[in-house]
Amino acid sequence: MSIHWKCIPFNDLTPLEVYAILGLRQDVFIIEQACIYQDIDGIDTNSHHVLASSNDALIAYSRIIPIADSDFVKLGRIIVHHNHRGIALGKHLVEYSIAEAIRLYSPKHIHISAQSYLLQFYESFGFHSISDFYDLDGITHLDMALDIHS
Numbered sequence: 465m466s467i468h469w470k471c472i473p474f475n476d477l478t479p480l481e482v483y484a485i486l487g488l489r490q491d492v493f494i495i496e497q498a499c500i501y502q503d504i505d506g507i508d509t510n511s512h513h514v515l516a517s518s519n520d521a522l523i524a525y526s527r528i529i530p531i532a533d534s535d536f537v538k539l540g541r542i543i544v545h546h547n548h549r550g551i552a553l554g555k556h557l558v559e560y561s562i563a564e565a566i567r568l569y570s571p572k573h574i575h576i577s578a579q580s581y582l583l584q585f586y587e588s589f590g591f592h593s594i595s596d597f598y599d600l601d602g603i604t605h606l607d608m609a610l611d612i613h614s
Contacts, residue, residue: 467553468517471528473562474509477521481515484522492543501601507540512568514561516553523548523559528565536573536609550599558589566612582606 469522477485489503507529516524529538544554565574578586582595582602586608595607 465518465551466547467516467523467556469560471512471514471560471568472479473512474483477513478523479541481513481522485513485515485525488522488525488543488545489541492546493541496546499601499603511540512564514557516532516557518548521545521546524553526557526561528561528568530569532534535571536575537569538577540577542576554585556584562589562610570613573611576608577605578608580606583608 467480484586487501488579493499493503496500498561510527510530514524514526515522524543526542527540529540531537531547539558542554542557542561544557549588562574565571568574574591576586576591576592580603583593583606589610591605591608594609599605
């Protein structure tokens with residue numbers, strides 16, 4: 465399978481790309497995980513968007529969120545389409561997202577709000593816990609950080 469990767473600001477997304485992003489996020493976070501939450505949160509327009517496509521279909525996605533007046537950025541909405549799990553696509557998505565965050569913003573830290581069952585997955589990249597577990601929209605999460613060493 466050939467995968468095309470790109471990282472672009474919101475204003476450079478095509479209408480079809482926005483539609484695909486919202487559809488994938490809805491399919492996984494709202495329908496599959498049975499979590500009712502406000503997906504359109506006002507953050508997308510200030511973020512860079514990482515898209516992985518195969519055969520013109522969006523199969524993985526994340527967003528890179530700059531935090532004003534800080535030394536960190538956030539990765540969010542990290543997602544792999546259910547038909548493309550189990551082939552290390554999530555690992556490649558996180559690696560690519562980290563590399564793009566560093567390239568774009570040169571942060572000292574990268575933060576994520578991780579679903580608790582993914583704790584070891586994110587630890588494998590060097591993320592460490594910076595919070596206790598908490599409930600976010602009915603799903604247990606914890607905040608994690610990756611320290612970037614120049």
